[in-house]
Amino acid sequence: MRSLILIGHGSHLNGESATAVYRYADLIRERGLYDEVVEGYWKEEPSLRQVLRTTSSTDVTVIPMFISEGYFTEVVIPRELGLGHQGPVPPGGVARVIGGRTVRYTLPYGVHPSMTDVILARAREALPDFSAQDTALIVLGHGTTRNENSNKVIYRAADLIRESGQFAQVQALFLDEEPKVGTWPEVISAPRVVVVPFFASEGWHTLETIPEDMGLTGEVTAFPENPHGAQTVYYAKPVGTHPAVADVILHLAQEASGALAQDGDVERGHEQAWQTVLSRARRGLRIGEVMITPDSGVYELRHALDEGRPGAELRTLVTPEGVRDTIRKDDGGEHRPVHTLRNAPRGWRAVLSEEDLRRAVHYAYPAVVEETYAHTCHALRATPWPTTARRQTGIYAKVQKATPEQVEHVAHDVCTSCLRTRLWAGEKLTHTFLDGVPGGIPCAEACTVLVAEVREEVSGKRGEKAGHAH
Known part of the structure; x- marks a missing residue:
């Protein structure tokens, strides 16, 4: 009995962000190599705090569906899963026993060497006749100032493709660090430019941010008066949505620390x-x-x-x-x-x-079935808001400054329309849907939507369009 969990970022605002993870889960499920394939998300449900509870096996392999090593794969996901590990993940992954389950956590799929082939495949889809004479390639990454490792895979892929001599220029650019994507007209001189987003999914950045920063109007955009003359940009689909990624995921899972043991059982x-x-x-x-x-x-x-x-x-x-x-x-x-x-x-x-x-x-x-049953067995432990707040890092660390009044004010807006009963806020739930009360569903911990809204409240930006924060 073996379970495979695919962890994606997800989004509070854009449903497309989770689509790639669902598609890969479907592809792998069809192959029948695992007894179950479960999806989990940072910004959607089941959340990282819930997802292990939703697996039916005591043998679980977790694949982070991220393009590079960085803040999420080294800090957020291990923390939220309760792995007791922070920092770089070794090549064979990390193995822990959590709540009676053996959990293996691997490197993100994007660091696999064969991902350069996926970049080239995406480039050919966007511009079938690209050439070393007149075509430049931009490998576009997210980048972050929170973790210096996140850009390494982008630079490594760009270097490998540059060495192959298939393009007149190959340039690594980023959304959130230098060199930024908005500088492309200055650094790219070739008349034809293929942009391949090294992103895990189609989402806010690939659909909104990147086109806006680059001035793109569609899959093909002409720029008649750029600094280096007329240029045409061909915008490719993100590498993370390519079907070949399913093979990369399975390869990572097979090489995970202790994965060959296959000694899992049904989780009672x-x-x-x-x-x-x-x-x-x-x-x-x-x-x-x-x-x-x-x-x-x-x-x-x-x-x-x-x-x-x-x-x-x-x-x-x-x-x-x-x-x-x-x-x-x-x-x-x-x-x-x-x-x-x-x-x-x-x-x-x-x-x-x-x-x-x-x-x-x-x-x-x-996660509603598992958490509700645990609640009826008095085995669901609530996590008070201060504990949730103290666990936050990065841009969400500021929620630790929120006053109880601010948290309750936000919760009144966010939680009033939710069926769950806030155990984390001290509310009592005496009957559940298992007792015939349809809306009797426990909420053991503040969700990521509430955390994000509290952050906006503390920042004084609540109510504004906060796309990246969500």
């Missing part, structure tokens, strides 16, 4: 939680806004407010992935980073087997 608490839910579901169960109704050996899921509507009036979903993709947006098409907000979309029904029901419920309400 996780299995007991789901057996309890399935037992209730066989008689009909409501979790939050979602109704589960048994019907001749299969189960139907739909929004509770659609109860009684003929199935012909609803869009029918037949896979857990269909539920996942539907539930991630509200009726207005807006991204839902927190699934327990009272804004689940209506107008759909899913007809699923019992096996698929588990994954569909997981997608609809990530």
Whole structure:
């Protein structure tokens, strides 16, 4: 019994940020090499603090779906997972026993040597006839002042491609450190320029920030009066969304420290939680806004407010992935980073087997089954706000300065529309959805949306457009 977890950044604002991780999870799941493949996120659900609880095996390998070593892979992810490790990850990864699970944490996939081939593949897609005579390549990284290691993979890839002699120029540029992407007209002289974002996913930066900083209007943008003359820029898709990355992920997992042991077992608490839910579901169960109704050996899921509507009036979903993709947006098409907000979309029904029901419920309400069952067993430990605040680093460290009044003010706005009961704030939850109370869902720790909003409150910027912060 083995579980594989893919960790992405995610976003509070842009649902596309998580798409690449979901796609790779689907590809790897289809190969059947692991008993389960689970996604976890820094900015979405299940969160890094929750994701280990959602795995059904005691043998877990965690792959950070990041392009380079840096702040997130060396500080944030190990901290939030409780690995007891900070700093550079050795080539074989880090192995720890956490809550009865053996957890192996690897290097990010982006440092794999074959990623240079993916860069070239993306360049060919954007400009099939690039040449060493008239084409420059920009390998575009994020960069950060918080960790000097984050730019190494970008420079290394640029150096390797430069040595191959396939381009007139090869330049590494960055969003958040020098040399910055906005300087490209000064440093690139070739008439044709291919820009390949060395990013893990299509998201805020690739869709908004980079085009804005470079003055791009689409996949091909002409600049008739640049300092070096007329230039045309060809904007490629990010390397992290290329299908070949699935092979890189599996290679990392196979080489993880102790991965060949394959001695995992079913995690008892996780299995007991789901057996309890399935037992209730066989008689009909409501979790939050979602109704589960048994019907001749299969189960139907739909929004509770659609109860009684003929199935012909609803869009029918037949896979857990269909539920996942539907539930991630509200009726207005807006991204839902927190699934327990009272804004689940209506107008759909899913007809699923019992096996698929588990994954569909997981997608609809990530970690809710496991945390609620743990709460009923008095095994869910709440984390008070001061503890959560003290754990924050980087740009979020300033939440430690928030007064209790500020935190409560923000929580009133953020948490009022959420189904969860704030155990972390001292609220009591005596009955859960397992007892027939649909909205009885525990919240053991302040979510990342609240942390981000408290940061904005302390900074005096709350209410403004804070794209990068979220």
